[in-house]
Amino acid sequence: MLDYNLEKRGEASLYEYVYQQIRDDIVAGRIAAGEHLPSKRAFASHLGISVITIENAYSQLLAEGYICSKPRRGYYACELSDAPVLPLAAGGIDRDTVSVGPSAHDVNGRTEQFAPLSPSALEAARLWQSALRATLTSEDEREIFSPAPAQGTARLRRAIAHHLRGTRGMNIDPDNIVIGAGAQLLDTMLVQLLGADKVYAVEDPGYLRLTRIYQAMGCNVRHIPLDDGGVDLSTLQKSGTDVLHLMPSHQYPTGLVTSIARRYALLSWAAERPGRYLIEDDFDCEFRLAGKPIPALTSIDAAQSVIYTNTFSKSLSSALRLAYMVLPDELMERFRRNLGFYASSVSSVDQVALARLLESGDYERHVNRVRVRxxxxxxxxxxxxxxxxxxxxxxxxxxxxxxxxxxxxxxxxxxxxxxxxxxxxxxxxxxxxxxxxxxxxxxxxxxxxxxxxxxxxxxxxxxxxxxxxxxxxxxxxxx
Incomplete structure (x- = not known):
């Protein structure tokens, strides 16, 4: 029977602590692949806590792919691939800090067609109007009307780094963040950064405009099918791919969550050869309606082979064109050297207004209300x-x-x-x-x-x- 000292849980909730302990034991091999976990009722009785606490811990482990469920037989630990990964954070993620998703015709701020504004979109519009008014009336004019650096303003990059630390478990240097006017612009900049001579791969089914963006940049594009764990590894390995663009936390359009075993295998694939990268399109990342958000792939990447991309366009308005990417150290140096001549594509006013929303907590309160709906x-x-x-x-x-x-x-x-x-x-x-x-x-x-x-x-x-x-x-x- 597994035995954990609940007095050491600190500020973590009971279910979070049990989840973390089992997760860490599976990663470290103390719980072997295929090992049968105790029943919820027996485990709860052993630890002296409620069955619902164990159920919540098992549900989170199941959602992330650390364990699997076999009908009428219980829960078993999954096998994890060997990969260069960072230690998992012990503090957990604040699941009350989330973002608002796009319409059914919008992915990462990329609007497919016009649609009536939803209640969430109307609320976001009012929030943004208020933030702009406050920015124009109370912020230093030299800050809001000066041209922003190519990477974006330092203030917004610091606010985003803090946001990612709290919501995605990512310890990010603000100097590795690049702000851009929408995800499509960042996609094209990544091709400029990595090279159009690389073979790029996307998920299938997936976001078809992404294929067209890569093709328009002169790239050779592969389409990789999905299985229950995520991107099909066998097809990926045979495809000659150099750069894989994927949505591991909530795939569009299937909703699939890439399992932790498949994430480790993908990190191993990327580390096999210099110049291979995973572009983590963290679409719908923080919007999980039960349990904790699925940790970002970047948060366990020790080899710096993951490029993290996300956007605020979907949480506020696609018309704002606010997106960002987090580059590994080597690519960040390449960006400064080869693309640092670009002027920032997002106005300083908009960047300061967004930073204010993140700093004040207004953004979190807004998206939490949307999650309730x-x-x-x-x-x-x-x-x-x-x-x-x-x-x-x-x-x-x-x-x-x-x-x-x-x-x-x-x-x-x-x-x-x-x-x-x-x-x-x-x-x-x-x-x-x-x-x-x-x-x-x-x-x-x-x-x-x-x-x-x-x-x-x-x-x-x-x-x-x-x-x-x-x-x-x-x-x-x-x-």
């Missing part, structure tokens, strides 16, 4: 699906991983009516079959229909309308 929408959608499809012909996957979920309907069943009802209810959604790059011979699964639905589009009123449309559609099918 997202949980309510998630619960409402789950209840509606259970009520309307009690036989399970429609199911929801990855419902806790971020601010959208995947709705799966088995083909040839009444589940096909779900997408029709969404359309009639004017609820935006993404058909995942349209996110495959079929030019590489890939094809969408034929046995089921998978669609992406964002919680921010599901108010109680909208869910009521959806239920009526579903009942009507099901009645028509039965006639």
């Amino acid at each position: 997202a949980r309510e929408a998630r619960d409402g959608l789950a209840a509606l699906v259970r009520k309307t499809f009690p036989a399970g012909e429609v199911s929801i996957e990855h419902e806790d991983a971020g601010l959208y979920c995947t709705v799966v309907a088995e083909r040839g069943t009444d589940g096909s009516s779900f997408a029709q009802a969404l359309t009639r209810s004017s609820i935006p959604f993404v058909d995942i079959s349209e996110c495959y790059w079929c030019a590489d011979g890939a094809s969408a699964p034929e046995n089921s229909s998978q669609i992406l639905v964002q919680y921010d589009d599901l108010s109680p009123k909208v869910l009521n309308t959806l239920e009526l449309q579903l009942m009507e559609a099901l009645c028509n099918l039965s006639e």
Whole structure:
């Protein structure tokens, strides 16, 4: 039986401490791969704590891929690949500091089409207007109207580094951060930095515009399929890839979370050859609705082979074009040497306004309110699906991983009516079959229909309308 001294947990909650201890034991090999973990009830009784505490700890370990569940047999430790990784942080991540996600047609601030502003977007717009007014009236004019350095203002870079330390467990030097006007600009700068002669790979299904960006820069692009653990390693190893662009914490559009074993294997792949890099597109990173956010791949990268990218465009407004990347030391020196002549693409006013939001805590309070609404929408959608499809012909996957979920309907069943009802209810959604790059011979699964639905589009009123449309559609099918 595992035995942990709960008096040493410090400020960590009980479930966080138990999660950390088991996680560290699996990483260190003290819990062997395949070893059976104690049952929740027996473990809780042994430690003298509640079963729900053990359940929460096991759920987090399961979400990150440290353990697996076998029906009617319990939980087992997963095998982890050997990789050069940093020690895992003991303090845990503040899961109450999160960001707001994009619309169903928007990835990393890259808007696919116009849509009515959601309640979260309206709230964000008012927050940004207030921040701009405060910046213009109270900040030093020399700071807000002077040209920003190529990397961005030191104040915003410090604020972002502090934000990443609290939300993603990343100990980042602000001097390694580069601010840019949107993720697309940073993608093109990375090609300039790494070289267009490299072979770039993206996930399939994935964000198709990313392929077109790399192709427009003259790059050779590969498309790597996904399995249950993340990017398929066998295909990646055969592809001749130099740079892999992936979304490990919440993949678009599937919602898949890359397992910890696969993360270690990817770090090993990158470390095998000089010049290999992983671009961690931390889309939807902090938006987990249950448990702790999934730690960033960068937070365990000891070989400095991960380039971290993220954006505030999706949490405030895509119109703001606020994104950033964190470069390894070697690439940061290359940036200063080869790209340091660029003027900053984001105004100093906007950078100072964003820094104020991060420093004051207004940003965190705003996104926490949005997360509460997202949980309510998630619960409402789950209840509606259970009520309307009690036989399970429609199911929801990855419902806790971020601010959208995947709705799966088995083909040839009444589940096909779900997408029709969404359309009639004017609820935006993404058909995942349209996110495959079929030019590489890939094809969408034929046995089921998978669609992406964002919680921010599901108010109680909208869910009521959806239920009526579903009942009507099901009645028509039965006639």
